[in-house]
Amino acid sequence: KEPSPSAPGNPVDIRLKPYPFAFVRRHAMAPLAPHTRCRVAIVGGGVGGLTAALALAIQGIAALVIEADDTVCFGSRAICISRRSLEILERLGAVGPILAKGLAWQGGRSFYRDREVLHFTMPDDANQKLPPMINIQQYYLEEYLVEALAAHSDLIDIRWGTRVVGVRQGATSVVLEVEAPEGPARIEADWVIATDGGRSLVRESQGMALEGTAYEGRYVIADIELDSDRPTERLAWFDPPSNPGSTLLMHRQPDSIWRIDYQLGEDEDAVRAVKPESVLPRIQAHLEMMGERGAWQPLWISLYRANALSLPSYRAKRILFAGDAAHLVPIFGVRGANSTIDDADNLAWKLACVLKGAAPATLLDSYSEERVYAARENLKQGMKSTEFMAPPNFAFRHFREAVLELAGDTPALRTLINPRQSTAIRYADSRLVAPDSAEEEFAAGPAAGAVLAAVPAQVTRQDGTSSASFVADLVAPGRFLLVQFGGGDAAREHAWAARSVLAEEAIALDVAFVADAASAAWALYDAAPAASYLVRPDGHVIGRWRQAASELLVRSVRRSLTTLPRLETT
Numbered sequence: 001k002e003p004s005p006s007a008p009g010n011p012v013d014i015r016l017k018p019y020p021f022a023f024v025r026r027h028a029m030a031p032l033a034p035h036t037r038c039r040v041a042i043v044g045g046g047v048g049g050l051t052a053a054l055a056l057a058i059q060g061i062a063a064l065v066i067e068a069d070d071t072v073c074f075g076s077r078a079i080c081i082s083r084r085s086l087e088i089l090e091r092l093g094a095v096g097p098i099l100a101k102g103l104a105w106q107g108g109r110s111f112y113r114d115r116e117v118l119h120f121t122m123p124d125d126a127n128q129k130l131p132p133m134i135n136i137q138q139y140y141l142e143e144y145l146v147e148a149l150a151a152h153s154d155l156i157d158i159r160w161g162t163r164v165v166g167v168r169q170g171a172t173s174v175v176l177e178v179e180a181p182e183g184p185a186r187i188e189a190d191w192v193i194a195t196d197g198g199r200s201l202v203r204e205s206q207g208m209a210l211e212g213t214a215y216e217g218r219y220v221i222a223d224i225e226l227d228s229d230r231p232t233e234r235l236a237w238f239d240p241p242s243n244p245g246s247t248l249l250m251h252r253q254p255d256s257i258w259r260i261d262y263q264l265g266e267d268e269d270a271v272r273a274v275k276p277e278s279v280l281p282r283i284q285a286h287l288e289m290m291g292e293r294g295a296w297q298p299l300w301i302s303l304y305r306a307n308a309l310s311l312p313s314y315r316a317k318r319i320l321f322a323g324d325a326a327h328l329v330p331i332f333g334v335r336g337a338n339s340t341i342d343d344a345d346n347l348a349w350k351l352a353c354v355l356k357g358a359a360p361a362t363l364l365d366s367y368s369e370e371r372v373y374a375a376r377e378n379l380k381q382g383m384k385s386t387e388f389m390a391p392p393n394f395a396f397r398h399f400r401e402a403v404l405e406l407a408g409d410t411p412a413l414r415t416l417i418n419p420r421q422s423t424a425i426r427y428a429d430s431r432l433v434a435p436d437s438a439e440e441e442f443a444a445g446p447a448a449g450a451v452l453a454a455v456p457a458q459v460t461r462q463d464g465t466s467s468a469s470f471v472a473d474l475v476a477p478g479r480f481l482l483v484q485f486g487g488g489d490a491a492r493e494h495a496w497a498a499r500s501v502l503a504e505e506a507i508a509l510d511v512a513f514v515a516d517a518a519s520a521a522w523a524l525y526d527a528a529p530a531a532s533y534l535v536r537p538d539g540h541v542i543g544r545w546r547q548a549a550s551e552l553l554v555r556s557v558r559r560s561l562t563t564l565p566r567l568e569t570t
Contacts (some may be wrong), residue, residue: 108234
């Protein structure tokens with residue numbers, strides 16, 4: 001399977017030794033019928049495809065997943081999973097084994113030659129339930145998603161060892177020609193989600209191309225097995241004595257596996273550079289420089305080239321693109337797999353609404369608009385990090401050298417070294433945001449378009465039960481949410497009325513009340529009696545108001561499903 005961060009056309013994937021775990025093998029499958037009809041076909045069984053399948057299944061939507069390999073991926077690939085991704089995976093019921101296996105971390109260190117020039121920490125406080133970041137190999141992430149999907153085997157069919165070889169769009173469906181283990185077959189789907197990677201055949205079949213910047217900097221990436229008591233943190237070296245002129249990154253992973261990424265020189269031949277006889281001495285030199293004297297074993301080697309590319313649109317009629325098929329993001333700042341999980345989360349609730357008849361197909365245009373915007377924001381930050389990590393020309397190299405020379409004695413310059421780790425994107429200008437959201441009346445709290453903030457609170461739910469919870473945990477797949485702070489009977493009556501009206505339209509609205517004015521939630525949300533936050537099924541705030549009549553709440557939910565023009569107010 002192609003390394004998730006690789007540039008299109010890069011075939012390097014060298015497997016040196018077995019990993020200390022058993023891969024998920026494909027389950028026994030009934031033969032694929034020569035002609036199969038399904039509502040949703042997902043091309044690609046990696047992180048994006050499996051997350052989308054799970055998100056759809058939880059909402060009662062069946063899907064057929066088509067994966068060319070017969071196992072989960074090989075090699076660590078995407079390893080850093082952000083808090084936002086963990087929140088999504090928790091909502092989908094898949095986070096338990098990920099947290100149990102993964103290694104949590106919240107900061108890192110950067111060195112210039114043999115001198116530390118940065119020690120950063122990501123935002124974290126007592127209000128948070130999940131760590132800022134965990135390290136876990138992509139093969140484990142995929143394996144745990146497959147296990148979670150096993151509980152939905154009545155809805156999700158994973159076709160291992162099945163490759164798409166042709167795509168044809170019609171007016172009401174998409175036809176996929178596939179090569180299955182039992183022979184050629186044809187799959188006809190109402191909708192197709194393309195998560196088939198950087199060399200997406202589905203994307204090519206539609207004559208679509210990624211646009212943006214392809215950097216010349218190349219990195220060798222390797223997994224090694226090494227026993228070490230070093231803490232889990234992001235380690236980066238610029239011009240290290242072990243590899244002069246290079247940039248090197250290092251991350252600890254579960255099972256005593258370490259991921260090492262180092263930059264190749266401009267004059268180095270990539271084919272020769274990824275051969276074990278070239279890679280292993282450089283890793284040995286670096287481990288010795290760090291003082292790591294123990295035995296180690298190489299497991300996997302691949303090649304990475306930084307790309308900042310995206311499709312201009314993630315929807316082509318009945319085909320929806322996500323993950324590397326839609327965008328290639330530089331690894332610096334760990335936005336690759338994390339943006340893929342966010343893609344799947346955004347798309348799944350909207351596609352489910354369309355398939356259930358609760359929204360028109362135009363709702364899917366908002367998926368493309370929001371996630372293209374998110375990709376551009378990720379690319380903007382990723383490019384800044386890339387230009388520092390792998391300077392594209394003399395001017396950038398000279399600038400970086402000056403910053404690194406001065407950073408030890410000039411704290412203000414250290415922010416330029418910070419890798420700008422992935423954070424949740426706010427859809428401030430989305431057409432799904434309520435135009436009359438009372439932003440000017442709130443001094444704090446998640447604004448319209450932002451992700452609901454995590455904070456513990458004593459919550460009373462719509463069924464009358466009360467318990468301690470995290471506010472962000474109130475979001476449920478496929479369901480809208482109204483969080484109301486305090487308020488009297490009149491405010492609650494408006495909430496119940498809105499819920500009742502929407503229920504008649506087959507739109508689920510959960511209602512939760514936070515009554516304790518002394519709680520941390522009230523302060524974080526700048527709440528006052530009757531303050532209301534209306535939230536989408538993916539946890540993004542539609543709007544917030546000091547007081548919200550039932551008509552306003554109903555109108556805002558309806559609007560987020562019909563995707564009226566951004567300036568529309570009714």
